[in-house]
Amino acid sequence: xxxxxxxxxxxxxxxxxxxxxxxxxxxxxxxxxxxxxxxxxxxxxxxxxxxxxxxxxxxxxxxxxxxxxxxxxxxxxxxxxxxxxxxxxxxxxxxxxxxxxxxxxxxxxxxxxxxxxxxxxxxxxxxxxxxxxxxxxxxxxxxxxxxxxxxxxxxxxxxxxxxxxxxxxxxxxxxxxxxxxxxxxxxxxxxxxxxxxxxxxxxxxxxxxxxxxxxxxxxxxxxxxxxxxxxxxxxxxxxxxxxxxxxxxxxxxxxxxxxxxxxxxxxxxxxxxxxxxxxxxxxxxxxxxxxxxxxxxxxxxxxxxxxxxxxxxxxxxxxxxxxxxxxxxxxxxxxxxxxxxxxxxxxxxxxxxxxxxxxxxxxxxxxxxxxxxxxxxxxxxxxxxxxxxxxxxxxxxxxxxxxxxxxxxxxxxxxxxxxxxxxxxxxxxxxxxxxxxxxxxxxxxxxxxxxxxxxxxxxxxxxxxxxxxxxxxxxxxxxxxxxxxxxxxxxxxxxxxxxxxxxxxxxxxxxxxxxxxxxxxxxxxxxxxxxxxxxxxxxxxxxxxxxxxxxxxxxxxxxxxxxxxxxxxxxxxxxxxxxxxxxxxxxxxxxxxxxxxxxxxxxxxxxxxxxxxxxxxxxxxxxxxxxxxxxxxxxxxxxxxxxxxxxxxxxxxxxxxxxxxxxxxxxxxxxxxxxxxxxxxxxxxxxxxxxxxxxxxxxxxxxxxxxxxxxxxxxxxxxxxxxxxxxxxx
Ligand code: ADP
Ligand code: ZN
Numbered sequence: 001x002x003x004x005x006x007x008x009x010x011x012x013x014x015x016x017x018x019x020x021x022x023x024x025x026x027x028x029x030x031x032x033x034x035x036x037x038x039x040x041x042x043x044x045x046x047x048x049x050x051x052x053x054x055x056x057x058x059x060x061x062x063x064x065x066x067x068x069x070x071x072x073x074x075x076x077x078x079x080x081x082x083x084x085x086x087x088x089x090x091x092x093x094x095x096x097x098x099x100x101x102x103x104x105x106x107x108x109x110x111x112x113x114x115x116x117x118x119x120x121x122x123x124x125x126x127x128x129x130x131x132x133x134x135x136x137x138x139x140x141x142x143x144x145x146x147x148x149x150x151x152x153x154x155x156x157x158x159x160x161x162x163x164x165x166x167x168x169x170x171x172x173x174x175x176x177x178x179x180x181x182x183x184x185x186x187x188x189x190x191x192x193x194x195x196x197x198x199x200x201x202x203x204x205x206x207x208x209x210x211x212x213x214x215x216x217x218x219x220x221x222x223x224x225x226x227x228x229x230x231x232x233x234x235x236x237x238x239x240x241x242x243x244x245x246x247x248x249x250x251x252x253x254x255x256x257x258x259x260x261x262x263x264x265x266x267x268x269x270x271x272x273x274x275x276x277x278x279x280x281x282x283x284x285x286x287x288x289x290x291x292x293x294x295x296x297x298x299x300x301x302x303x304x305x306x307x308x309x310x311x312x313x314x315x316x317x318x319x320x321x322x323x324x325x326x327x328x329x330x331x332x333x334x335x336x337x338x339x340x341x342x343x344x345x346x347x348x349x350x351x352x353x354x355x356x357x358x359x360x361x362x363x364x365x366x367x368x369x370x371x372x373x374x375x376x377x378x379x380x381x382x383x384x385x386x387x388x389x390x391x392x393x394x395x396x397x398x399x400x401x402x403x404x405x406x407x408x409x410x411x412x413x414x415x416x417x418x419x420x421x422x423x424x425x426x427x428x429x430x431x432x433x434x435x436x437x438x439x440x441x442x443x444x445x446x447x448x449x450x451x452x453x454x455x456x457x458x459x460x461x462x463x464x465x466x467x468x469x470x471x472x473x474x475x476x477x478x479x480x481x482x483x484x485x486x487x488x489x490x491x492x493x494x495x496x497x498x499x500x501x502x503x504x505x506x507x508x509x510x511x512x513x514x515x516x517x518x519x520x521x522x523x524x525x526x527x528x529x530x531x532x533x534x535x536x537x538x539x540x541x542x543x544x545x546x547x548x549x550x551x552x553x554x555x556x557x558x559x560x561x562x563x564x565x566x567x568x569x570x571x572x573x574x575x576x577x578x579x580x581x582x583x584x585x586x587x588x589x590x591x592x593x594x595x596x597x598x599x600x601x602x603x604x605x606x607x608x609x610x611x612x613x614x615x616x617x618x619x620x621x622x623x624x625x626x627x628x629x630x631x632x633x634x635x636x637x638x639x640x641x642x643x644x645x646x647x648x649x650x651x652x653x654x655x656x657x658x659x660x661x662x663x664x665x666x667x668x669x670x671x672x673x674x675x676x677x678x679x680x681x682x683x684x685x686x687x688x689x690x691x692x693x694x695x696x697x698x699x700x701x702x703x704x705x706x707x708x709x710x711x712x713x714x715x716x717x718x719x720x721x722x723x724x725x726x727x728x729x730x
Contacts, residue, residue, distance in 0.1 A: 024170030032077030224377025226586025246315025276302030387595030
């Protein structure tokens with residue numbers, strides 16, 4: 001069959017390029033339309049990316065094999081900007097474009113789900129002579145423009161085959177339409193709570209608001225100590241946009257951390273924000289996606305996938321806790337949501353606010369070189385003051401072996417209870433114990449798929465690998481020597497701390513806050529409410545407890561292992577540890593009483609702990625930047641990592657070596673490796689890593705693309721993954 005127009009369609013699938021489909025000119029398809037077409041025998045929705053060029057058409061040997069577009073969806077076409085954004089993300093991250101597009105599809109069936117139905121328009125192209133059946137179909141359109149498939153079959157007394165044939169001839173134009181049930185309007189009247197900002201908060205809000213009318217891209221780093229009112233400031237900015245019916249996206253690192261924020265937004269604005277994350281039901285995803293695409297849903301709080309939603313009228317993006325490493329997606333399309341958000345804002349010519357009490361070194365540096373506008377808050381709101389920080393030198397504490405609470409910390413917990421105030425014991429490790437071994441023969445319980453120890457979990461009474469999720473039940477005896485009595489757990493996770501708390505403080509009410517105990521938003525909200533209602537004396541928590549919450553009666557923090565994570569060689573270790581400790585310390589003393597933080601450490605003179613104690617943040621950043629500059633690391637250079645993996649270590653190594661061997665010489669790029677990746681074996685695959693470093697921006701992608709083009713296609717068991725701006729440098 002020949003057509004009037006040919007289109008390039010991109011499908012949300014791993015395909016090497018767009019595919020060509022044909023249409024009659026009467027069908028009036030538009031660029032960006034979500035259309036259905038056949039790939040093999042499957043009908044799949046993709047997006048019209050453009051009209052096929054003559055050059056591409058001329059290269060096709062048998063143009064008659066080109067299939068037609070079957071129908072289009074009634075959703076708003078994907079904007080040109082959004083298509084450009086998908087192209088850009090694919091270019092920047094060196095990921096397949098189809099896989100990037102898939103990030104923008106809420107689920108596979110969202111355009112064909114039971115909530116959509118096929119309708120038909122009558123085209124302007126009508127048959128000069130028609131059969132009786134066709135005439136009956138045409139007559140049905142005398143009084144209406146559009147008829148549902150079901151109805152048309154009934155009224156015209158025809159079958160689907162006839163209707164399909166009429167579509168093929170472009171007499172009918174099919175459209176997938178959403179079945180509209182009483183939709184609740186999200187655009188209720190927007191109010192906003194009248195909160196008087198403090199002077200420095202006002203200055204901060206004004207600085208941002210004053211740029212709104214300019215309709216230009218500006219990146220703000222809203223940098224204020226914990227409890228200084230960053231959220232209050234950006235809510236005032238958001239209010240301005242919502243009143244003007246502009247959409248706002250607030251990004252959060254992890255949805256479990258947001259019940260509080262959602263509540264706060266609801267009270268502040270009188271509208272329920274859309275909460276977007278990967279565990280939404282398919283139906284909710286479909287509904288929300290559509291409400292966002294029509295511009296009806298004004299406020300979205302979401303994790304990184306919310307970046308790919310089709311906002312019709314986006315006016316502002318906020319990235320809360322911008323330094324958080326959860327913004328990095330490590331699979332399929334490897335990207336850092338903060339960086340991609342900045343690109344999206346710049347494409348849309350809108351402002352973006354990065355908020356943090358401990359900005360990433362990169363963002364901090366970008367305020368120094370004036371790429372970002374620095375907006376600072378120096379004081380805690382109200383009577384809340386920064387907590388006092390005490391270091392507990394574990395070398396002098398004589399804490400018995402196997403015990404993790406020093407007597408100094410225990411005394412402090414006791415005093416808290418007497419004052420009827422709460423304690424948070426922070427240890428960023430899930431489960432009971434990170435290592436199980438047999439003291440008889442030295443056997444360690446390791447993951448069969450990864451180079452890692454299995455972590456003991458008491459709640460679920462199993463052993464789990466925190467890298468691949470593999471689980472096994474704890475064996476009754478050592479698999480190596482067969483003895484039963486020599487198996488011990490080494491080191492502590494939150495569950496072990498809970499056991500110690502139970503032993504020393506049997507009457508105290510405690511709760512564990514970790515992803516094993518707070519699996520969904522409802523669990524999390526329950527825990528938060530229990531703490532706020534003072535039904536809890538001690539919170540034992542991982543990083544889930546460290547971020548964002550506001551607990552006015554929580555005035556003591558005990559950091560169980562202040563040295564945790566500092567023993568790695570990765571140059572980002574200092575930054576990460578400092579950020580985590582500041583975050584957790586920031587949970588205390590947010591009400592009117594003074595907060596206290598006790599940090600247990602075996603290395604109390606460590607400069608990170610010292611900087612924390614003196615609240616000397618600038619010193620920490622200045623020193624860290626100096627170190628990075630000396631070592632030629634980001635933000636002074638750009639880095640990319642290429643990970644080559646295979647179930648066969650030798651094959652991965654060989655391919656990695658070939659890759660390195662064949663790489664072109666470039667004066668501006670330093671290549672390192674291949675070397676074994678930090679976690680050599682992961683999910684049954686052995687991993688080698690090549691690092692690329694340069695002082696120039698914008699040369700890594702074309703260089704790597706070139707490098708890949710030079711190589712023979714790897715065997716299917718060898719995977720090559722590119723990570724631009726990796727968060728781990730080594
Ligand atoms: P941050 O986001 O910087 O941690 P928040 O915005 O959560 O700080 O503010 C900390 C606490 O102080 C919150 O309970 C908030 O409601 C309160 N607060 C901050 N600024 C004001 C203000 N101007 N008026 C009333 N309450 C405020
Ligand atoms: Zn594993």
